[in-house]
Amino acid sequence: MAEEDPAAAAAGSGSESEEGEDGERRHRQLLEAISALSGRKRRKLAERSEASGQVSEFNVTCKGAGEKLVLSELLQPIHPKSTLGSVRKELARVKRKAAVELPLSKEEAKRVVREAAYVTTSKDVGKWQQVVLQNRRAEQLVFPLRQDIATVTPLERATSAWKARTPLEQEIFGLLHKTQQPITDPLLTPEEMASVQAMSLEEARRRRAELQKARAVQSYYEAKARRAKRIKSKKYHRVLKKSRRRQALKEFEQLHKSDPAAALARLEELEQLRMQERMSLKHQNKGKWARSRAIMAKYDLEARKAMQEQLARNKELMQKVRVEPPEEELCEMPEEDTDPAALPVPSEANPWMLGKPSGLAPEPEAQEGPRDDRVPGAVENKDEMEEEEEELSEEEALLQDFEQKRRERAGSPKGQGRDHGADGTEIGAEQPGDSAVPPVCAEELGDSAVPPVCAEELGDSPVPPVCAEELVGTGPEPPPQAQEQLLLSEQLRRVQTMEDVESLAKDELVEEQEKLVALRPGKQAQQQEEGRAGDRHTKKAPAKRKMISLEAVLDGKPQEMDCPSLPVVLEEEEGGIEQRGMITEAFAGDDVVADFRREKRKAEEAGKPQPVNLVLPGWGEWGGTGLKPSARKVKRFLIKPPPAPPRKDQHLPHVIMSEKRNIHAAAHQVSELPFPFERHQQFEQSMRTPVGPTWNTQRAFQKLTAPRVITRTGHIIQPISAEDVPDTAPGSEARPEGEAMPRRKAGPGKKAVFSGKAVSKGKAVPGEKAVSRGKAVSRGKAVPGEKAVSRGKAVSRGKVVPGEKAQPQRSRAR
């Protein structure tokens, strides 16, 4: 339809221009005529000029075949019709459009795709730029970025997943199951569980009440005991003790009457206690307390008493118990044992004498161990002793005395291990004679027993020093080289000792030694000769070693050179004066020499140590303006330094030697400015600030020495991901904020660039803005600024990158 309409319109338009058609017809005829001229007759199709019912398809011609059809002409007559407006518009667009280009070659197409993809991808990756920069500049990075809390899987879960597979495992499991051993929860077996559950509530309550009561009672008792213990009265304690003893006695008697077997058992028990006490060595008078008491006993009555008690107790414990005591004694013995401290000790009694308990059989055999071979007279059998008690008591006193002293002496000098008892016997032999001394004196002796022993030790150790050295010398036997390095003067003696050794065993060694010795004197002599040979030789050697040492040159006594005090120009014989005159004329204005001299003087002045002025005006006198400190004070507080060492250019008038530069230090100094620094002041500043704990507080020290990267042992560091990044990477997905964060500490200078620590934690930046604290505000300011910047960047990139241009091309290619 749409195609027919324009045709009709065309027909219409043709009828309109009649004249034009005539012209055309004529033109066609002309053309035919011309073609006829060429000779070939063309077949001419019949021309249909009017509408007819039968239309041959071969006869169809269009009248204006050669003419150009102008579309707008076709449309013109139906211009007012609005329905065709859209068609017309479309046609107009089609007409405007250029011809479709050829599709791109495959290679080209691929390249276009790649380019587009590269652009988008690099843009995607580019969002990490900020993060990367931030991490690079961060003062401290803590890895792993995400701090996970390790969770421990419960044992039940771990075991439930596991199954027994091997026959052995299965067997073991079968066994375990049979006995219903706990596998999953390894706390209680079923039996145990049952037993635990069996305890009823009532029972539990009762039990609890009991426990509570017991605890209360215990605490009362403890409190009471503490109170009683705090009572200082001696009398109270004595009474207490006595009453206790009485009580015990009474009880025992009762027990004895009612139940002899129980009494016997109790006796046994007591005996056991006694034995333990005896074994414990508590009463040996060796302890710190005992020794201090011994010292104090001289001055303090109390101490003396305590000492005596202690001694008595010791004595008592040390005595040998008769193996088969008579029946009567059985009862009495334990009484003593129950509370031996409560023995009626006469305060004035000799503690040494106390060793013999009055009523109880004083066994001389108690001292058998130590005494047996020393005092042969004391070794007697029991029968004899029983017979002559009186004599024995005296003897025993003596013996005990002696024994005591011996023990004390053994206790005091501990370091000197006294293995052979010969010395002891000697002393014993000496001392008993005057040992009938009042107790205090005896004690004193006991205390002062140390020096004599020492003296004796000194006495019996007098090995001649030579021998001692011999001993030392033979011990290590250093190798020959070492011997050579040792001092020569001692070698002679050694040889002697070696000869001694030689006589004992080694011959070859000694021969070697002899050889060495034979060599040594020769060497010595040589050396001496060398020494005498003169200083020249010895001086030469170091000179060779050192090449030229500046110090050696400069430190030496400067020789007086007779050089003129002014720099001199050597005069030539002829014409010298003229030349000189010329020079002086030329340099008439500037006196170089005087300048130099002045300069040197200045340098000398500067090199001199300055006096220290410690005068404080107004100190100790009236202050105020216009007051001068007194001359006396100035004199006193002006500290003159010691004179400087003589200058090295002292005698070189035409030289200034600066001693400021230290060539030894130069080797340790940085010669050129290292890379990150731009000025030497910066570098010096960085060197000057110390970081050590000597100069900084603990906190500052920790801050200064914080490492750049912290890693945790045994933690896997995962690659960074979008979740690790706080607020940069605008395109990234929703990120959990807070803990899942690289902990960063931005330096003070970097805060403007990055968000600080608090901000980067992402704790609601706007909220922080609201807070009007100094720091928080500055951070808050920094953050939006940064955001704006990043956004700006993104925009600009969008402009620059030809992504939009590439897009349609790609679509066409597809």
Added chain:
Amino acid sequence: MPRILTRSSGCSARVDRTPPLIPAARFSSRTCRSTERSAGSRDSGGSRAVHAGPAAPIAGRARAGAGAGPGPRGAMRVKVLSRNPDDYVRETKLDLQRVPRNYDPALHPFEVAREYTRALNATKLERVFAKPFLSSLDGHRDGVNCMAKHPKSLSTVLSGACDGEVKIWNLTKRQCIRTIQAHEGFVRGMCARFCGTSFFTVGDDKTIKQWKMESPEYGEEEEPIHTILGKTVYTGIDHHWKEPVFATCGHQVDIWDEQRTSPKCSLTWGFDSISSVKFNPIETYLLGSCASDRNIVLYDMRKSTPLKKVILNMRTNTLCWNPMEAFNFTAANEDYNLYTFDMRFLESPVMVHMDHVSAVLDVDYSPTGKEFVSASFDKSIRIFPVDKGHSREVYHTKRMQHVITVKWTSDNKYILCGSDEMNIRLWKANASEKLGVLAPREKAAMNYNQKLKEKFQFHPQIRRIAQHRHLPKSIYCQIREQRIMREARRRKELNRRKHSKPGSVPLVPERKKHIVAVVK
């Protein structure tokens, strides 16, 4: 401060001038007497006057101070030192004793010199304790060709040898815990799945095999979970960091879904064999590969298209992406150098790392992204900081041959290298580090020493000590030789430039020298 001192001294001066007993009489005020009385009551009468002497000025001053307002009767005011117990009493018994310290710089002179000495000592100690080699894991029967880290376990590492054997090692025990005969011929590449449950190997027998990470249970046979038989040899494999996707390389880069036996897509650009392919650990859709025709190609998995190609002077053996910087990767090249590229600007590398004296065969980043380790054919491994052109450390041993593969462990502490002579070696990443738990004191000292070394690193003596490394003679000679060659080349270029028309011999920076072209 000075004013107070002046007053006190004035006071004492007055006392000095007058006989000692007089002030006591002069200040016979009530307060003074009370002092005297109290003193007298305590002491015997003989010492009374003596006691009153020094007490007088104090009393006098106290009165002067209290002159304005009437003080309480009979009470004497004595100025005493008052201290706040908070300053010296510990809160709990377990707290450290507070040791007051005067930080006045005048009291601690020569800070620079002292710190310099400390730095020197620290440097010396560092060199003394620099013993990086920890152990050697032996058990392979052929050269170790590839290694893989376990993504979840630090103590596990996998290695594949040239005879097709794969071993799993326990690093804490330093033992092989499992051995698999995985392939015939080389094990070309291996990688672990991101979850650590299985791993993949590719070999010369044109197969890809997936294995369970756990050893087979009792009665089970050692068999791969999946086996994919390919048409060509695969030379490398890498697994995606988050998805069940892996990539292989050979004739082309194939991207596989774990569930399928044919690749999801194949990416080609050029016709040479590709030696290595690596997924970007951060932007996980990105891939990088390097081929024998001297190029490095980047791919995007999302669009299944290559992105860009950069052609270097010589072949790149492997590349490794920086795990902390998404757009940076480092390529280990045959021309003895490593090149760190920013993938957005491939026209020139960000940094050229040169120190090796033979082809660099493998490279791996430290998990912190600050350093990387490279393995070379010159029988050494070197550690480079990312932003430095030269290495900070070189490791070698007498018996270590050409190092083929190297890995930096995920805790940033150790380095593993597998070499031709069948051993895997375990090194410390920080040569002088003390292993094991450090006391806080030790840690503080270590940090301080580190800081000092850093601070004084430019001083010649310290630098000389810190930089000293022992090298085997072969490497040393080669380095010297190459230095001479480089110098000769430089001189020749200079001369050529000098004797030709200005501008005709352009000055090419080192970074541009090694890039042939960038293909879009």
